[in-house]
Amino acid sequence: MADLRLVLDEAAQAALISPETSEKLLPFLMDRGVIVKEGFEAAQSQRPHTLAEELLSVEPDTETPRFVRGFHDILITIGVVILLSGLWGIASLYVVLPAIILLSEVLVRRQRLALPAVALTVALFVWTANLMVMWFPINPDFLAASHFPIPLLAALPVASGLYYLRYRVPLSFALAVMAAFVFAVNLFIRVVAYLGDDPSFPLNNLRLFSVILLISALCLFAIALYFDLRDVRRQTLRSDIAFWLHLGTAPALLYSVLGVWIGGISLLGQDHGYSTWLSAVVVTVAAMMLIGLIIDRRAFVTAGLMSLGVAIYGVFKQGNAGVDTYFYLTLLIVGVIVLVIGIGWVPLRRLTLRLLPHSLSERLPRAL
Template sequence: MSSAQEMLAISPGVLRTAVDSGLVTAEQAQGLRELEQARAQVREAEPHDDEKFRFISGFSDIFVTIGLGLFLGALGYFSGNAVGNAGMFAVIAAASWLLAEYFTRRQRMALPSIVLLLVYAGAVFFTVAEAFNPSLGFGLGLGNHGGLPIVIAGLVTAVATALHYRRFRVPVTIAAGVASLVASAVGVLFMIVPDFAEQAAKPLLLACGLAVFTLAMRFDLSDPQRQTRRTDIAFWLHMLAALLIVHPLISGLVGDGGSDVVSAWSILAIFVGLALVALVVDRRAILVSGLSYAGFAFGALVVKAGLSDSVVPLTMLVLGALVLLLSAGWHALRRAILSLLPGALAHRLPAHT
């Protein structure tokens, strides 16, 4: 077999791993793909619209993650007793970084890398918030000093996650950094208009969600074949965007008056809207994120209805059926929706076939 034929035998997964490990650049990998397309003349259509997401590489990922949870939990307990809350979070942040040096940088384990990054980002945030004002209660309060501790904690966390990404290149890092900036934006709101902040927070979160969705689409459109790290970055950004968009839309339907019937079917209508968007951009992550929040909302409605109103469980049944139907007919439904869009737009969307 010639060297050219051997290059053609390289699978997309191998090329993607080579790009992630730095063996070749994204441009070189794309050049190899274009060479394969030119030599093959006609490339057989593949289900590119499947979201290829690396969550675990084997059971060892789960095993290590359990160990990390036990170790970091115990470390937080003992350090908290010794140096207080701020010191405890600082110790956890430092330990998470050091553990990532082995499990992320050397072993390249997917699930432990995700967990370590999320723990690191959260620990940095709470370290700064607690150090600024210990009376905030783990950095979550907004009362004593307005939103200033949250603003500072969010900005510091954004810088810390940027440094983490430069070192470890974990895709979820971008979403964590963006989430910290959203927290800072909410903190600024509570600083500027504390009396009106509660009412203005929902529109702000919705606007932030739409901005995050736009950023996610930039990553998606820059890698329509979903072969590089950008597609994983977009995955997490879509998850974050869906939560930010769904929360202000649904939270007002639960506990703020109105009948359970209207609330339940309104939640269902929002989910159908998310389903249409998810089909167009080919991101099931949007549905997963939205469905998670919808589940909590339905739970609140069940409690509110005292289990006597059949509308809520009926709507949950419809919601579950919708998820199953989308799963079974995803490709056909997406082709039908794309056929209704302008051709120029449809061909720019990710994984168009």
């Protein structure tokens, strides 16, 4: 089944319809159940399969974010990155913004190229951060409530939000939401630190600080789920927005849970015993894997694997194993976990959904 959005984008690129019409047609057609089938796929589905073909068949992927649509996107993105990097190095910071806007008008608004849109969204986010830091220097005390200046934290969601309103890039919406949460949390911490006359509130109240971060991460996860459940077929922009939100939410959930679990000591890098750290990470990542299976989001699961690798690496290092030994053992263990999850995702998800109440499982993406 071809993606209806891709068909409409191709029609817009061929000047058969305008980009504005394409945006309006997509929800209209989808609400009426319109789908697009490719003749080859239909023919293949009717052809009898041999035993070897059945064994070697690949399960269809239900999580396909639309930010790479071909090598043309990759080539253009490489050019965008090189051009902006060169301009950033030889010209004033103020010259980079017009270049970002001009490229966005041509590549995103007119040509609807997905991967260049991601690169330009990130470029605008980084440009805004650099500009705000140049105007309002960062407090060198990392765990002070005032470490990040308010103008910096306020400008990031505004810039990303305006970019989304103009170009409808899912990543820009996700960045705007996440940056808004960072701004709200920082503002709350500043107020609490001011009322308690404690400029180093995060340092002196690590567990409470972790609880605040955990509540914020759960709110972000709820927003990501909202977009996910509004598009269980993964066919609209809501699914792409949910993808990026899950990708940013998973690490926030992981580290906030760990901070609450072991009192925030891991956030400072202090030696609290790698066995405790490993136990906390393994249990937390296992819970995240189960959640990822339920909601059918591999991105949510993948985000915790790097931290799992760091914890395993630390345990081997503490055991005085040779450098090569614990490094390669870490790669081996994490690699096995990744392969087990990747290969067994579909049957594992079928099993998980069967254990859930029917009223809940029917609202989730179906198991293929």
